[in-house]
Amino acid sequence: MNLAYRDIKHNFLRFVLTNFGLSLLLGIVIMMTGVYGGLIDDALRQARAANADLWVVEAGTNGPFAESSRIPGDTRELVSRVYGVQRAGSVTYQSVQTELNGAPHRLFLIGFEPGRPGGPRQISAGRNILRSHYEMIVDRSAGLALGQEVLLGTRDHKFSVVGLMRNEVTSSGDPVAYITLRDAQALQFELAPPASRREQARGGSLETNDQINAVIAKVSPHVPVAEAAAALSRWKHLTALTQTQQETLLSKFVIEKARKQQLLIMVLLVIVSAVIIALIIYTMTMDKVRSIATLKFVGAPDRTIIGLIVQQSLSLGITGYVAGLALVFTFRPFFPRRLVFDPESVVAVFAITIVVCLAASTLGIRLALRVDPAEALSAAG
Amino acid sequence: MTEPGRQAVVCVERLSKYFGSGNARVDALIDINMEVFPGQVVGLMGPSGSGKTTLLNCMACILEPSGGRLTLDGEAVYDDHWLKADLRRLRLDKIGFIFQYPNLLPFLDATDNVAVVLHLAGLGAAAAHKRAVELLDYLEVGHRKRALPKQLSGGEAQRVAIARALANQPRIILADEPTAPLDSARARIVMDLLRRIAIDQSAAIIVVTHDEMILDRFDHIYRLRDGRLETDEVTRAPVGADY
Numbered sequence A: 001m002n003l004a005y006r007d008i009k010h011n012f013l014r015f016v017l018t019n020f021g022l023s024l025l026l027g028i029v030i031m032m033t034g035v036y037g038g039l040i041d042d043a044l045r046q047a048r049a050a051n052a053d054l055w056v057v058e059a060g061t062n063g064p065f066a067e068s069s070r071i072p073g074d075t076r077e078l079v080s081r082v083y084g085v086q087r088a089g090s091v092t093y094q095s096v097q098t099e100l101n102g103a104p105h106r107l108f109l110i111g112f113e114p115g116r117p118g119g120p121r122q123i124s125a126g127r128n129i130l131r132s133h134y135e136m137i138v139d140r141s142a143g144l145a146l147g148q149e150v151l152l153g154t155r156d157h158k159f160s161v162v163g164l165m166r167n168e169v170t171s172s173g174d175p176v177a178y179i180t181l182r183d184a185q186a187l188q189f190e191l192a193p194p195a196s197r198r199e200q201a202r203g204g205s206l207e208t209n210d211q212i213n214a215v216i217a218k219v220s221p222h223v224p225v226a227e228a229a230a231a232l233s234r235w236k237h238l239t240a241l242t243q244t245q246q247e248t249l250l251s252k253f254v255i256e257k258a259r260k261q262q263l264l265i266m267v268l269l270v271i272v273s274a275v276i277i278a279l280i281i282y283t284m285t286m287d288k289v290r291s292i293a294t295l296k297f298v299g300a301p302d303r304t305i306i307g308l309i310v311q312q313s314l315s316l317g318i319t320g321y322v323a324g325l326a327l328v329f330t331f332r333p334f335f336p337r338r339l340v341f342d343p344e345s346v347v348a349v350f351a352i353t354i355v356v357c358l359a360a361s362t363l364g365i366r367l368a369l370r371v372d373p374a375e376a377l378s379a380a381g
Numbered sequence B: 001m002t003e004p005g006r007q008a009v010v011c012v013e014r015l016s017k018y019f020g021s022g023n024a025r026v027d028a029l030i031d032i033n034m035e036v037f038p039g040q041v042v043g044l045m046g047p048s049g050s051g052k053t054t055l056l057n058c059m060a061c062i063l064e065p066s067g068g069r070l071t072l073d074g075e076a077v078y079d080d081h082w083l084k085a086d087l088r089r090l091r092l093d094k095i096g097f098i099f100q101y102p103n104l105l106p107f108l109d110a111t112d113n114v115a116v117v118l119h120l121a122g123l124g125a126a127a128a129h130k131r132a133v134e135l136l137d138y139l140e141v142g143h144r145k146r147a148l149p150k151q152l153s154g155g156e157a158q159r160v161a162i163a164r165a166l167a168n169q170p171r172i173i174l175a176d177e178p179t180a181p182l183d184s185a186r187a188r189i190v191m192d193l194l195r196r197i198a199i200d201q202s203a204a205i206i207v208v209t210h211d212e213m214i215l216d217r218f219d220h221i222y223r224l225r226d227g228r229l230e231t232d233e234v235t236r237a238p239v240g241a242d243y
């Protein structure tokens, strides 16, 4: 006969209400891990989309996301010849503001060389870029349809949408768009006609701005990435970052403050939950003092009493957690930010809940073990 | 009143108990001698504060005496200090306690309130359930076996509590004013029941009471005053005269 279960069943409504409150609390804790996961995932999304082994950027910079990086357009050929590098592609990154469907809209433009590393990872509708000019693959969140045309740049080039992607946004939520490297370079450096005429009059260079932001290199599986990186570091005007370094850079430094803030909120929430769970268990035990005294009087061992409290505490925690998880997943689509859950953090919250429940029940256990069996004799019954 | 050939189930010798020390010392029990034999129902009477509950608690191994000897069912339990390591087990196996209020566990139905002590004593779930139902039938509350304590009347609840006290077939049953919450007709029924149990299980039953109406139900009345046993009077004919 399970006393914990019987007591819960007897006070079922109270258990359900307590549980509802607890599940909201635990739901918020779980949600915060999702927000945290989303924060990191958004920060890393574009770095991961490139699917690089090595990032070749301007010497001394942490480019191309954390800092700006400019390297000559022929760097890719240089990199391709390095021992171990299998494939390489040039990329550019830039933010542009344009009008989409009559409203101002920001786009994050990625210029890439079709057929080389650095292109979109998955196209959910339409096709890849086939022509070398004025085609665009864009994230669905931009609200554009296949075949629609977008004006970009100072000379209002018409780009037509040939492909759509899902979930390709920057950490600030801007939709990502892929265009060819040549188009991207043109957009970055070409001047509006009057400015261009003035530049020409000054004797300035004509469209010689063959610059890129980074080269993405894929290294042969038979060659250690570190070896290829070492070979690349011979060029003093370049820095090679491994994918791991790039991700560490983004997750540790770029979003460091946001990350710390999230962690602090999570720690505070866990503390609040612990206090609340401890109080719930304590009052649940208080309500049972007389039953506990009677059980002790008739000869129940301490382990029966401890079992009763620990089991109730755990069932409260486990059902609260499950209900909280269900709440979060039910309301996830309505959350303003993308929530990303990795299994480890979901399991970690569960483990924390269990630990907190066990710790919280010690308060109730202390009370229960101090209950004098003779209390069962006292009048009020 | 020693009855030759029969061993006392409860034997109390020169038992004393005081609370506090120095000026604040309260002598709750002084030099108590008492013997209760199988099949006997004895009453413990006395004004409030005379030490009845204290004596019962000492016999129930809930409270440690300050001196003297206590022998339960032939086993020396206390001789100026506890002789048994596991008093809890002793209570579970040898002693049934009936409280002034039924003290049933509110979250268990009548059957499980009885089964729980069988379970604690190591009986399997099915066997415990079966024996609990038998006991409830024996106490004529079998028809209420699924009821929760709050659904039981005072008399029914008290009988469930008695069934619980009997569950492990203890040789010693201690009752602290078990009839206080009952009217006199029901009080008599409970007392007759205790008498029947004393005979059926050859148990010793000690009942604390204030109720002058049920005096005729006891084989013996012990009167306590200020912690001392006053008289030791025989009030009625030998055991089982009614049956």
Ligand SMILES: Nc1ncnc2c1ncn2[C@@H]1O[C@H](COP(=O)(O)OP(=O)(O)O)[C@@H](O)[C@H]1O
Pocket (backbone or CB within 6 Å): B019, B020, B026, B027, B028, B046, B047, B048, B049, B050, B051, B052, B053, B054, B055
């Ligand atoms: N835990 C205790 N601490 C101090 N004094 C106590 C305690 N329990 C009982 N007493 C004292 O012992 C005496 C006998 O009490 P008790 O056995 O409860 O009497 P009764 O049950 O006959 O009314 C009383 O004077 C009471 O104040």
Ligand SMILES: [Mg+2]
Pocket (backbone or CB within 6 Å): B052, B053, B054
């Ligand atoms: Mg009393």
